[in-house]
Amino acid sequence: MRNGDTDIIERATIQTVADRAGVSVGTVSRVINRRPGVKATTRERVLQTMEALGYRPDQAARELSFARNRTIGLHVAYGLRRLQPFFALFLSHLASHLRESGLRFEELGTRSDGMPAWLPDGLVLFGAHDDDRRIPYLRENGVPFVLLGHREDAASVAADDRDGGRQAADHLLRLGHGRIAHISGGLHTQAAYDRYLGFTTRLEEAGIAFADEGYLLEGGFTDLDSYRVFRKALESGMDVTSVFAGSDEMAMGALAAAEDCGLRVPFDLSVVGFDDIPEIAGERLTTVRQDIAELAATAVTLLQKLLKGEAAQSLLLPVHLIPRLTTGRASR
Amino acid sequence: MRNGDTDIIERATIQTVADRAGVSVGTVSRVINRRPGVKATTRERVLQTMEALGYRPDQAARELSFARNRTIGLHVAYGLRRLQPFFALFLSHLASHLRESGLRFEELGTRSDGMPAWLPDGLVLFGAHDDDRRIPYLRENGVPFVLLGHREDAASVAADDRDGGRQAADHLLRLGHGRIAHISGGLHTQAAYDRYLGFTTRLEEAGIAFADEGYLLEGGFTDLDSYRVFRKALESGMDVTSVFAGSDEMAMGALAAAEDCGLRVPFDLSVVGFDDIPEIAGERLTTVRQDIAELAATAVTLLQKLLKGEAAQSLLLPVHLIPRLTTGRASR
DNA sequence: CTGAAAGCGCTTACAG
DNA sequence: CTGAAAGCGCTTACAG
Structure with missing residues (x-):
């Protein structure tokens, strides 16, 4: 040794x-x-x-000679939950990918007006929303940037959330489920909304009028929020055989609520998550896998193209449902 | 602008x-x-x-010339929840502190046998437990290291968890509380145990035989775990006017459980957390503050001394209870 | 108190 | 396909 x-x-x-x-x-x-x-x-x-x-x-030496003075910054929208697992993983993948490419990397602070504390040569924007003021600001200052999230009018990369929602619905339909709930952290974010949209669209194709059924549960993005809203729904008599949660964390909350309400998974209830974060989903949770490392790598590639003067692109990365132990045939 | x-x-x-x-x-x-x-x-x-x-x-240039080939690694015990907020914050403070000191920093991977993937010039060990095999391994290989956590037989730095527990107890006693629960993530970790110990010792000094009362609730370290164990206890009729949670996350879980059980905080129930992580504690939670930035800075200082050949030290950093809105006078 | 110069460990044209 | 040399942006003895 x-x-x-x-x-x-x-x-x-x-x-x-x-x-x-x-x-x-x-x-x-x-x-x-x-x-x-x-x-x-x-x-x-x-x-x-x-x-x-x-x-x-030596990374420092590589950076110094390789990346002529090029530093890439990551900036997180003000007020965003930086503590979420997805962010932690994205950050670490981004940092190590940039490192391998010999580029400098720094996480940027936020000025009091919400803009990045200073402007590096290129930026990755995390948590951008529709009318994000950082976008005109960066354009004005001529700093290239890539958004994490789906967006047509700027360089961006995201998982195909909509297709992921569709796959989740499809999986449950194939297992014979008809009464299906969805737990979302809030439909105002693009990812949550697209997952919802793909999911309900597929259900409606199958003749299930999801929207009318009161099967949509909205809470916060954490496992605890999800637990509370789902448990409350179950206790109020919501009768479903399966649930699609907008993230792995939320799925774990749903699982805990099911357990506390005496439901056996997957016999009485099937649960599907989204993300496939190993520390959360483990070997148990059926979930829609998005490749966070790939998202980070793609963001870097796009940014490098931008830095070379190439045109902005919007990329959508494929996702795949991974069937594991929390889904099974509908028993009722 | x-x-x-x-x-x-x-x-x-x-x-x-x-x-x-x-x-x-x-x-x-x-x-x-x-x-x-x-x-x-x-x-x-x-x-x-x-x-x-x-x-x-330019950081790369500084590292290259300043820190003659010195790189500091952070290694996390295998299987530890790297997704916990405390870790994320410690990591970011450590990285930026090292950066300012012109030292190279890298997060180390783990070999299949649980040891760090490679050996840098100095290490910070996160999540070390009593008979951590990394310690003899590093000694054998002559690599200086600092532990995050309290430990006498190696260079280490930790918050004064025990005193923090004492302060929490003291605060509640002063407010007239007599029936006080404690939620812990598990007494097998040093931090959790020391918080528990300081807390109960102070209660016993006040003549409250905590240990006998069944007021100790053990679950996991997350808000959801805490919510579930505390709600269950409340529903089983546990009659307390206050609760000290082993972390801010757990305190938030307790708060949610109290709310769902119809208890008004701080009127019916006082809640104290630990850590004072701004994103969690916010302006509301009374909690014991530990200075994570200072912990990171101290770890670096200790490591630098070690690298200079100075003797190992074990440091305990002071903590302070911050009274906010979740604690009040006992009403019963 | 301040400057000139060497050196840190790499990458990259430029020759061959 | 390979080598010699310049250069990246800093810090640090060493002089003065």
Whole structure:
């Protein structure tokens, strides 16, 4: 389990690797960055040397030389719950992706007027809403930005929330469910609304007039909010065989409420979530998976295009329902 | 609101500042790093130039030259809920503090055997437990580390959880409360246990035999867990006028449960939390404040001492109860 | 109190 | 396909 017998004192640099592999640092650099134009055998030798030395390129040096003064900022809409799991995961993926691309990254503070505290070379905007004042502000200042969320009039990337809602509905319909509730954190956000829309549209295609049935439950975005609203509904006699929650957290709340109301999942009740956050969904929750790492990577790619002067794009990333243990055939 | 009329195209460097201020880059550097030995008027002039230029030192360059190859890693015990608010805040404070100190920072992955994926020059350990295998491992490999949490046999820093528990008890006693519950996420963690201990010790000093009363409620660490265990207790007839929760999240759960059980806070029930996380406690929750930024800063300071070869220290940071709107005089 | 210069560990044209 | 050299933006002895 020891680290080999390399000096622990002196960390290997690109020079160490170059010397040991009998090449120049330029060549090592090309290997590190997967650049073309290195003979296969050379590449292999360098790779092995790096491995043997436990070499890790110095990120600061990469940033300094690679990304000529380019720093990307992440700015979160004022007042947004930065503590939500989705944000934490997105942040960490964004940071590590940027790091790999050799770009500088900084999370931006907020001025008293809600604008980013300062302007980096490019921005990722988290939690943008319809008439977000940051958008005209950034345009005015000529700073390229990418929105996280679906939006046609700006560079943006989002999961295909609408299709995700549709898949959730489809899954439950196939299992024979007819009385289906939906728990949403609030339909005023684009993601929540699109999930709702895709979901109800699919139900209506199947002849289920969801909207009329009072099966829509709105609360906050947390598991506790979801628990309370769902438990209250169940206690008031809402009769459903399944529920689609707008996030994994909310699904966990619904699961807890079901348990406390004596419902057995999936026998008496099926539950579907959204996101597939491993720490939450685990191996149990049937949920619609969105790839957060991919969202972060795509945001970076879009931003890089913008920085090169290319046109803005709006991308929608596919999502997939992952059937697990909280959904089953409707028993009633 | 515009950014002044400086070129937005070319970002100012230390050289730009030096030229404009009519000094050398060395002098600017001294000002940036608050080093002594700069004439006050020179310092002032440089500061103003930096301000006027909107100059921000390049972090990558600082790391590269300042922190000779020193990188600090954060490693989280396997299986720990990284999604908890406390962790998110600690992480962000640690990262920004390290950044200001010009040190490299990286969050470390975990090998299949639970050890950090690789060994940086120094480590902060999050979520260490009593017989944490990372500790002998790091000692064996000669890597200095600081634990977040109270522990005598290693460099560590923690909030004074025990005193915090005592303060919570004291506050409630002064308000005339005699029947007081405690909600804990689980007494097996040091922080939770110390809070519990300080709390009950103070109660016992006041002649309240807490332990015998069944006023200890254990659940998970989340607001939902807390809600469920507290609501269940209330519905089972637990008769208390106040409750001390082991975290702000748990306190919010207790608040929600009280509301759903028809109790008015603080008239029928007083609630005290722990942490004082602004996004959670807001302006409403009476809670015991621990300074997370200070915890992060202290961890870094300790680590730097270790790196210089100084002896390990165990530090306890003071906490303070902040009375707000969820506590009041006992009415019964 | 201040400046000139070396050096941190990389990447990237430019030659060959 | 590969190497030598310049340069990224800082900090830090070393002189003065």
